[in-house]
Amino acid sequence: MKTLVTYMTQTGNTKKIAEAIYGEITGEKDVKDIEDVSNLEGYDLVFVGFPVLQFNIPEKVSNFVKENVAGKNIAFFMTHAVPEGFEAIHSWTGSCKDIAASGNYLGTFECQGELAQPVIDMLLESDDPQMKEFGEMGPSTKGQPDESRVQKAREFAKEIQAKVQ
Ligand SMILES: Cc1cc2nc3c(=O)[nH]c(=O)nc-3n(C[C@H](O)[C@H](O)[C@H](O)COP(=O)(O)O)c2cc1C
Numbered sequence: 001m002k003t004l005v006t007y008m009t010q011t012g013n014t015k016k017i018a019e020a021i022y023g024e025i026t027g028e029k030d031v032k033d034i035e036d037v038s039n040l041e042g043y044d045l046v047f048v049g050f051p052v053l054q055f056n057i058p059e060k061v062s063n064f065v066k067e068n069v070a071g072k073n074i075a076f077f078m079t080h081a082v083p084e085g086f087e088a089i090h091s092w093t094g095s096c097k098d099i100a101a102s103g104n105y106l107g108t109f110e111c112q113g114e115l116a117q118p119v120i121d122m123l124l125e126s127d128d129p130q131m132k133e134f135g136e137m138g139p140s141t142k143g144q145p146d147e148s149r150v151q152k153a154r155e156f157a158k159e160i161q162a163k164v165q
Pocket residue numbers: 008009010011012013014015050051052053054055056079080081082112113114115116119134
């Protein structure tokens with residue numbers, strides 16, 4: 001069995017989770033920036049990770065998944081600035097299921113990720129009140145994903161792999 005862990009990241013949070021998942025996976029495996037993946041040929045299980053951007057899965061990621069997921073075992077991981085339990089997270093996990101409709105959807109891991117200072121500054125300057133609100137929650141995201149989140153990601157990786165073995 002061969003597994004791919006692929007991710008998009010801008011400030012490193014999603015990459016940190018990708019590496020935790022990758023570290024936990026047994027068997028043949030690759031970890032790659034999604035920019036470096038042209039298709040999913042040869043992989044039996046794929047983890048796809050991304051930061052939530054403007055209340056959504058980044059378009060680059062959703063397009064890639066829709067184009068390549070047919071017949072594949074797929075799981076997602078995402079990081080976001082809002083705290084875990086925030087209502088919109090349900091719609092983001094729902095979107096993961098939707099874009100994976102032609103594959104075998106196995107689950108989604110999500111956790112908070114720190115807003116980097118340049119991002120906070122940019123969000124605070126935005127005309128969009130919701131983006132401004134994100135900027136204001138910046139300090140409460142510091143240090144995320146922390147070790148407890150990283151540990152949860154490792155457990156998620158194990159659970160997902162067990163589903164396909
Ligand atoms: C332009 C922009 C838009 C964002 N929009 C959201 C959002 O809608 N909801 C949210 O919870 N976080 C939002 N974030 C925060 C990121 O999802 C979060 O910081 C994430 O952990 C970044 O991951 P990365 O370090 O892998 O890039 C946004 C960040 C940026 C830069």
